Amino acid sequence: MTDNVRADVESLSPETAPGTVFxxxxxxxxxxxxSCGDCRQAVFPPRVLCPSCGSxxxxxxxxxxxxxxxxxxxxxxxxKEPYTVALIDLDEGFRMMxxxxxxxxxxxxxxxxxxxxxxxAGDEPPLPVFxxxxxx
Amino acid sequence: xxxxxxxxxxxxxxxGVAESSxxxxxxxxxxxxxxxxxxxxxxxxxxxxxxxxxxxxxHSAFFAQPVLTTAEYLGIRPRFADGTATGGSSFVGHLWHAxxxxxxxxxxxxxxxxGSTQRSHGGGLVASGAALTRSWETPYAxxxxxxxxxxxxxxxxxxxxxxxxxLAEVAVAARQWAKLNPAAFVQDDMTVDxxxxxxxxSSPLTVRDCCLVTDGGGAVIVTSAERAxxxxxxxxxxxxxxxxxxxxxxxxxxxxxxTAAQESGRRAYEIAGFGPQDxxxxxxxxxxxxNPILFLEDLGFCAKGEGGAFVSDGAIAPGGSxxxxxxxxxxxxxxxxxxxxxxxxxxxxxLRGEAGDRQVARHSLxxxxxxxxxxxxxxxxILGDESTL
Numbered sequence: 001m002t003d004n005v006r007a008d009v010e011s012l013s014p015e016t017a018p019g020t021v022f023x024x025x026x027x028x029x030x031x032x033x034x035s036c037g038d039c040r041q042a043v044f045p046p047r048v049l050c051p052s053c054g055s056x057x058x059x060x061x062x063x064x065x066x067x068x069x070x071x072x073x074x075x076x077x078x079x080k081e082p083y084t085v086a087l088i089d090l091d092e093g094f095r096m097m098x099x100x101x102x103x104x105x106x107x108x109x110x111x112x113x114x115x116x117x118x119x120x121a122g123d124e125p126p127l128p129v130f131x132x133x134x135x136x
Numbered sequence: 137x138x139x140x141x142x143x144x145x146x147x148x149x150x151x152g153v154a155e156s157s158x159x160x161x162x163x164x165x166x167x168x169x170x171x172x173x174x175x176x177x178x179x180x181x182x183x184x185x186x187x188x189x190x191x192x193x194x195h196s197a198f199f200a201q202p203v204l205t206t207a208e209y210l211g212i213r214p215r216f217a218d219g220t221a222t223g224g225s226s227f228v229g230h231l232w233h234a235x236x237x238x239x240x241x242x243x244x245x246x247x248x249x250x251g252s253t254q255r256s257h258g259g260g261l262v263a264s265g266a267a268l269t270r271s272w273e274t275p276y277a278x279x280x281x282x283x284x285x286x287x288x289x290x291x292x293x294x295x296x297x298x299x300x301x302x303l304a305e306v307a308v309a310a311r312q313w314a315k316l317n318p319a320a321f322v323q324d325d326m327t328v329d330x331x332x333x334x335x336x337x338s339s340p341l342t343v344r345d346c347c348l349v350t351d352g353g354g355a356v357i358v359t360s361a362e363r364a365x366x367x368x369x370x371x372x373x374x375x376x377x378x379x380x381x382x383x384x385x386x387x388x389x390x391x392x393x394x395t396a397a398q399e400s401g402r403r404a405y406e407i408a409g410f411g412p413q414d415x416x417x418x419x420x421x422x423x424x425x426x427n428p429i430l431f432l433e434d435l436g437f438c439a440k441g442e443g444g445a446f447v448s449d450g451a452i453a454p455g456g457s458x459x460x461x462x463x464x465x466x467x468x469x470x471x472x473x474x475x476x477x478x479x480x481x482x483x484x485x486x487l488r489g490e491a492g493d494r495q496v497a498r499h500s501l502x503x504x505x506x507x508x509x510x511x512x513x514x515x516x517x518i519l520g521d522e523s524t525l
Contacts, residue, residue, distance in 0.1 A: 019270055045272040071294070071392055073286035074339040075279055085278045085338075087287060087387055097273045097387040110294045127275050 006037075009048050009056045018046030021060060023125040031065045031116045031128050033094050034058040042093035063092050065116035067130070070095060072108045084108045088130055096128070103132035137406060145407050146525045148235035149364035149371035152182025152357035153481040158470045159321045160255050161351045167198045168209045170251030170353035175210055178355035183368040184245060189357075191216040191243030193230035194250060197473060206249065216243035222381065223508025224421060227356070227476035228515040232377035234358040244359060248480075251353030252472035273385055279338050282346055284386035284510035285424035286338035291392040292426060293340065295441065300340050302444035304331035306425040307344050307467050309453035314464025316454060316494035321350050322468050331425075345425040347465075352472035354481050361525075372484040372502075373525060375410070377517040378403030386510040393441075396514040397434035397505060404503075404516040405436075410524070412436040416498040417486045418458060419479035421507035422465040428452070431505055432460070435516065459496045462486060476506040480517070487521050500524055 007016035014020065018034070022045075025032035034043040036050040037057035049056045067090040076082035086100045086108060098116075100108045113133045118126035154177030156170035171194075179186060192207055192214035199205040203219040206212075218233050220226050227248055234246035267274070278284065292298045308328055314320035326344065334342035364371035380396035380403075383389045405411050412435060420431045429443030437458065438446040446452075452460035461467075463482040466475045483502035485491045500523050506515040 071287040071291040073278075073283050073290055073341075074336075075277070075283060076336060083277070085276050085283055085287075087392075095387060097276050097278065097385075099276050110290065124275075129276075 006057070006059050012048060018048060022046045025060070025062065026118060026126040026128065029118055029126075031063040031090075032060050033063050033090070033092060035061045044094035044096055061092065063090050063116070066091050067114055069100060069108060069110050069112045069114060071110060072100065086130070088114060099129045101129070101131045103134060108132060137403065142407055144235050144239055145375055145409070146373045147361055148238045148358050149361050149373045150231075150356055150480070150484050150519065151359055151364045151367045151369055151371055152178040152180075152184065152355075153484045154178035154181055154355050155319065155478065155481060156251055156353035158319055158352040158472075159350050161253060162256055165253060165256065167196065167251045167253045167353070168205070170253065170351065171206055171249050171355075172209060174251060174353045174355035175247060175249055178247070178357050181369060182357040184357060186210065186212065188245045189247045190214055191218075191234060191237055191246035193218045193220070193227075193234055193246055193248040195219060195221045195226040195474065196250065196252070198252065212247070214243070222513035222515070224423065224474040224476045225506030225508035225513040225515040226474065228377070228480060228504055228506035228517050229379050231356070231358065231374055231480060231517050232379065232515075235374045235377075238358065238360050244363070246358040247355060248358065248477065249353070249355040250472075250474060250477040252474065253351045254473045255349050255351045273387055281423065281510055282341060283338040285426050286341045287386055288392045288430065288511060289340050289424070289426040292429065292444075295393055296444065298429065298444035300332055301328055302429070302448055303340065303345055303425040304328040305447045306422065306428050306452070307331050309447065309450065309456070310422060310461055310465040310467035310469075312453045313462050313494055314468035316492070317464050317469055318492075320464040320469040321348055341424060341426075347423045347467055347471035347475070350470050350472050352470040352478065354477040356477060356480055356484075370488050370521060372487045372519045372521065375518045375520045375524060376404045376407030377515065378407070379513070379515045381513045384509055384512050389511060393430070395430050395434050395511050397431050397516065400514040400516040401435040401505070404518050408518040408520075410501060410518060415501050415503045415518075416459075417462060417483065417496045417502045418460045419463075419483045419502065419504045420461060420465075421475055421479060421505060422461055422467050423471065423475065423507065425467070427507060428460060430511070431507070435503065435505060454494070462491065462494050462496060476508075479504045479506065483519050487519060
């Protein structure tokens with residue numbers, strides 16, 4: 001595991017770069033986020049300073065990968081399968097955009113509970129995507 | 137709010153405005169040609185010469201360094217240049233920056249200008265900047281900008297019971313205003329049902345909930361209030377403005393139902409010494425139908441969550457209780473990628489009383505509100521005639 005990577009701005013390197021560390025966790029099937037050592041703010045997308053308090057004491061934490069749909073929109077390109085793009089509020093307190101696949105009723109609704117999985121495509125880093133939980 | 141910022145109230149005025157050719161200008165005409173056309177027209181309106189211009193304010197997605205490219209084409213060597221790039225709101229921001237620069241003696245005559253041939257270029261939006269920085273949204277293929285505004289609309293519907301019919305009312309009101317504006321790109325009849333039954337772009341927004349994709353441009357000339365009084369057109373005084381930006385990406389917007397217009401509007405009202413109840417005519421950046429609903433709430437024309445009800449039953453259409461987007465807006469008049477310059481131009485024409493069939497009855501005080509990015513940048517300006525000083 002890549003846990004306990006802490007890097008202040010002076011030790012920024014290709015190995016400790018926030019996006020790189022996120023991808024290393026993703027390769028292990030973990031949705032990681034940063035947590036501010038000073039103000040405890042959950043931080044996403046990854047960066048080198050806390051957008052809340054300005055501290056560069058950011059540590060990595062694994063998310064449980066569970067959250068709820070904050071908002072959602074269905075996009076139906078001509079000649080292709082429709083898909084749902086949503087904003088997910090993770091239980092740890094950060095928000096991210098993702099794709100959500102629906103439950104048995106076929107729809108994604110605001111406030112639906114969702115769980116992460118990782119989609120693999122070619123040489124791209126594993127991509128966190130979500131599915132509506134059957135019951136929670 | 138500093139005393140210095142407060143003291144800018146009414147110190148500068150808009151003395152010339154003009155649109156370039158609008159709609160679909162056809163192949164061979166460049167965005168720079170539209171910038172030149174608008175500049176010539178606006179200077180003529182102001183009774184000034186190009187040699188009077190010593191401040192240049194512009195932004196564009198067509199050039200990497202918009203100020204440099206524009207200055208070269210126009211043959212202007214500005215002693216003050218401002219390329220503030222906050223998307224479509226940039227040009228409302230430029231207004232306030234010009235007022236500050238003029239007051240500080242950094243320039244005397246400011247040209248704010250924009251031109252775009254995005255429609256003739258293939259009908260797609262021209263995006264600013266190269267994607268050299270990783271996006272945490274692009275891998276999920278949202279249709280930006282439409283999906284960002286769709287997410288805001290969906291959340292507003294969930295929290296406040298706003299309906300698709302109410303969103304459609306915004307588009308229908310814009311169309312009714314457009315029918316009074318000979319320069320509007322689309323003028324055919326449109327009903328709420330027409331909007332609802334149109335092709336869905338990104339739910340809950342159909343193509344009729346989305347702005348036009350047109351060519352177009354415009355220019356605005358700003359100078360000191362003293363100099364403005366010796367020029368031919370009635371000055372539109374810049375009474376106050378506020379700029380606010382809280383995020384760039386829609387996934388980072390703190391609350392999808394409250395925009396930074398709440399902050400920009402509060403500051404603009406405070407400087408101007410007026411409130412929403414005083415405003416005669418309102419020009420809001422309507423890239424999507426959810427925008428005017430959010431901005432009417434955040435700018436204090438109704439309470440949070442009541443925007444949908446507020447726009448219903450023709451309330452913002454011609455003859456309604458509040459004239460909003462009197463040129464037909466980005467939804468039915470013109471939306472050349474960035475719309476901000478055009479809402480300033482319409483506000484000035486209304487203040488002067490020269491808006492023809494769409495002229496509102498009371499026209500001393502106008503509010504022009506620009507939006508940029510994905511509900512990201514919000515800039516509010518309050519303009520008034522001589523009686524409001």
